[in-house]
Amino acid sequence: MSSYYKEYFNSKGKDVYSVDIFDTVLLRNYKSEYFRFYELAKIVKSEFELSIPVQSIFYARVEAARLAYYIYGDKQSKEPSIDYIYTLMFNVLGITPSGELLAKMLSLELLYEKTQLSPNLPLINFLKKKKEQGALIIGISDMYLNSSSIVDLVYSNGEELIFDKLYSSADFKESKREGSLYEIVINDLGLNKDKFIHCGDSYHSDFVMANNYGISAVYTPRTKIWQLRNKLSHYMMLKKMGIA
Amino acid sequence: MATEKQTKSLHDVKENGNSMIDTYSKMFNVYCLLLNAALESKNINKKLFLSRGGLRLRRLYGKCHPNADKQSLDFYTSRLATIKASTYIAPEITTIDMAKEYYGMSLDSMLKCFLGAEYYQKFTETKKLNELDELESTLVQQSKLLDLFGFNGEPFLRDFVKGQYELLCQYWRESVEIDDEIALIDTGWSGTIVFYLKLMFPNYNINAFFFGKTTYGGPSYDYHMFVHGVMFDTNKVIPGHGFSYLIENRHLIEMICEPQCASTESYIFDGLKVHPNCGVIPEEVIIGSQDDIYNKILLKMKPEQGSLALNYFRDLRRATLYPSKKDVEFLSGSSRSADFGKEIQVQILLKSSSNPISKIKNIRSSLWRNGQVVREFGRLGRLYLYLNYQVFPYVPWLRRFTK
Numbered sequence: 145m146s147s148y149y150k151e152y153f154n155s156k157g158k159d160v161y162s163v164d165i166f167d168t169v170l171l172r173n174y175k176s177e178y179f180r181f182y183e184l185a186k187i188v189k190s191e192f193e194l195s196i197p198v199q200s201i202f203y204a205r206v207e208a209a210r211l212a213y214y215i216y217g218d219k220q221s222k223e224p225s226i227d228y229i230y231t232l233m234f235n236v237l238g239i240t241p242s243g244e245l246l247a248k249m250l251s252l253e254l255l256y257e258k259t260q261l262s263p264n265l266p267l268i269n270f271l272k273k274k275k276e277q278g279a280l281i282i283g284i285s286d287m288y289l290n291s292s293s294i295v296d297l298v299y300s301n302g303e304e305l306i307f308d309k310l311y312s313s314a315d316f317k318e319s320k321r322e323g324s325l326y327e328i329v330i331n332d333l334g335l336n337k338d339k340f341i342h343c344g345d346s347y348h349s350d351f352v353m354a355n356n357y358g359i360s361a362v363y364t365p366r367t368k369i370w371q372l373r374n375k376l377s378h379y380m381m382l383k384k385m386g387i388a
Numbered sequence: 389m390a391t392e393k394q395t396k397s398l399h400d401v402k403e404n405g406n407s408m409i410d411t412y413s414k415m416f417n418v419y420c421l422l423l424n425a426a427l428e429s430k431n432i433n434k435k436l437f438l439s440r441g442g443l444r445l446r447r448l449y450g451k452c453h454p455n456a457d458k459q460s461l462d463f464y465t466s467r468l469a470t471i472k473a474s475t476y477i478a479p480e481i482t483t484i485d486m487a488k489e490y491y492g493m494s495l496d497s498m499l500k501c502f503l504g505a506e507y508y509q510k511f512t513e514t515k516k517l518n519e520l521d522e523l524e525s526t527l528v529q530q531s532k533l534l535d536l537f538g539f540n541g542e543p544f545l546r547d548f549v550k551g552q553y554e555l556l557c558q559y560w561r562e563s564v565e566i567d568d569e570i571a572l573i574d575t576g577w578s579g580t581i582v583f584y585l586k587l588m589f590p591n592y593n594i595n596a597f598f599f600g601k602t603t604y605g606g607p608s609y610d611y612h613m614f615v616h617g618v619m620f621d622t623n624k625v626i627p628g629h630g631f632s633y634l635i636e637n638r639h640l641i642e643m644i645c646e647p648q649c650a651s652t653e654s655y656i657f658d659g660l661k662v663h664p665n666c667g668v669i670p671e672e673v674i675i676g677s678q679d680d681i682y683n684k685i686l687l688k689m690k691p692e693q694g695s696l697a698l699n700y701f702r703d704l705r706r707a708t709l710y711p712s713k714k715d716v717e718f719l720s721g722s723s724r725s726a727d728f729g730k731e732i733q734v735q736i737l738l739k740s741s742s743n744p745i746s747k748i749k750n751i752r753s754s755l756w757r758n759g760q761v762v763r764e765f766g767r768l769g770r771l772y773l774y775l776n777y778q779v780f781p782y783v784p785w786l787r788r789f790t791k
Binding site: 178199200203204206207208210211214215228231232233235236237375378379382385386387388 | 421422424425426428429430595597601616617618621627628629630633696698699700701702705778782
């Protein structure tokens with residue numbers, strides 16, 4: 145267990161324990177996001193029996209995710225939903241995006257994600273203990289998956305229900321990165337910020353922005369070796385894509 | 389405007405055995421795929437392709453998506469035309485842009501450009517000699533422009549902008565309905581035209597889908613949320629974003645997409661309909677001659693769905709970010725026309741200098757900085773650019789050296 149969590153575990157007098165989900169409660173293997181998109185493209189090609197090359201499906205997914213951040217919604221800080229990303233992706237591929245198609249695509253992505261995740265047991269055990277002691281346990285995630293999909297991922301890892309509430313940027317169209325999601329959480333729960341502590345692996349989103357909103361936060365990054373392997377995986381994918 | 393010389397040079401640059409014309413046609417194909425996906429996702433039913441660059445994009449889009457092109461039309465406008473019209477309702481805003489555009493000019497010269505020859509002549513007839521002398525000796529400043537164009541400004545000028553406002557309103561209503569989902573499509577970049585059209589028509593649903601969007605490092609304003617860059621939406625190259633490198637050579641995209649004709653500077657009414665002062669651009673001018681790069685690209689475009697196995701056009705990326713001397717030379721004679729009625733040609737690349745300080749100045753003022761770096765510093769410059777884009781971003785302790 146990383147020593148980064150010590151401060152979080154030793155915190156006193158808190159009523160609400162908040163955690164980031166990905167790479168905090170659920171630990172991904174070191175493969176980069178683009179690598180996962182590529183693997184997913186292979187699955188999509190085979191499951192939907194598409195004649196389109198895997199590379200095209202992969203680029204459509206990458207570009208749909210990028211474009212969605214630019215054009216989704218009517219606010220400056222745009223947090224696209226996964227359905228919108230899929231809609232763009234299928235439009236690019238020249239496939240009409242029906243509701244059924246989008247649902248199947250989501251289930252494929254969730255199935256694949258599940259194979260890439262493992263639970264952070266020390267953290268989960270700590271949260272369970274705190275829950276038994278009467279604390280409120282919440283998850284806050286900047287993710288294109290909505291909270292019900294995230295719940296699916298959390299509990300498919302064999303864990304019982306520990307979260308009292310989950311907040312995903314995809315549901316609220318606000319983000320931790322901008323800080324606005326923290327405001328929503330605070331208003332929704334009607335909390336005293338002094339009784340609230342959050343931890344996560346993003347220095348900016350989980351530490352700086354939480355602090356900016358008056359929430360105690362602990363920065364809990366992945367290990368240096370994991371970060372190095374992740375960066376290497378990302379770099380290798382960029383090389384493969386012709387942009388590094 | 390791309391010349392024959394450049395066409396030949398572009399043909400010389402090979403990528404996997406194909407000419408750069410092929411590369412550009414594939415790139416525009418990807419743009420059309422992404423544009424169409426974005427328009428469909430937003431349920432757009434009215435696509436206005438803005439002159440001049442948008443007119444050429446429309447022909448490319450029409451070749452890729454013949455059915456989707458049915459709800460499209462050419463819309464003649466420009467920053468100058470929208471500013472003229474908007475000055476009637478918001479002179480305190482438009483004069484800020486006017487002051488920037490005509491910086492360093494006298495009010496007299498500015499008015500010549502802004503009004504055009506015919507209206508400038510009429511304007512001078514309403515003034516006394518000493519008043520004209522004062523205009524000639526006064527430099528453009530926002531406060532002075534407000535004195536001229538503000539709500540209590542010169543009656544002749546107020547009448548002029550009122551006329552332009554009414555004509556643009558009429559032209560707009562001839563083109564769109566109030567309940568349309570409207571897309572403004574153009575090459576780019578920061579969306580000033582979108583801002584002014586939204587200012588004039590606040591009750592219309594307007595989104596812009598540009599080839600690329602950048603705020604040039606400036607702040608993001610509210611209207612920017614309605615301006616979308618289809619290929620890139622950034623102020624600098626982002627390592628993980630495939631097409632963000634195109635921002636470094638957006639002038640080449642603009643040069644390819646700009647037909648050789650005058651820009652819309654104002655609107656006129658012929659008794660039946662409103663027209664741009666430059667007239668409707670003939671189809672053969674939009675498409676260009678056989679030697680025109682755009683024409684060659686257009687010929688290669690075809691309806692193609694889902695073809696995205698593109699690798700982000702590795703060689704085009706290289707030629708844009710850290711070009712060889714050969715890559716740089718094909719743009720050596722290229723120039724772009726300045727906007728706002730100024731009859732000036734701006735060189736994309738400046739002549740190399742031997743003085744180190746002038747070299748830096750040249751790089752700063754060049755329209756293609758990376759090309760200018762290579763022109764000024766040769767292989768050493770290219771090495772620096774290579775490190776800047778290919779090495780520094782991936783080594784954390786070297787990141788501080790990136791641009």
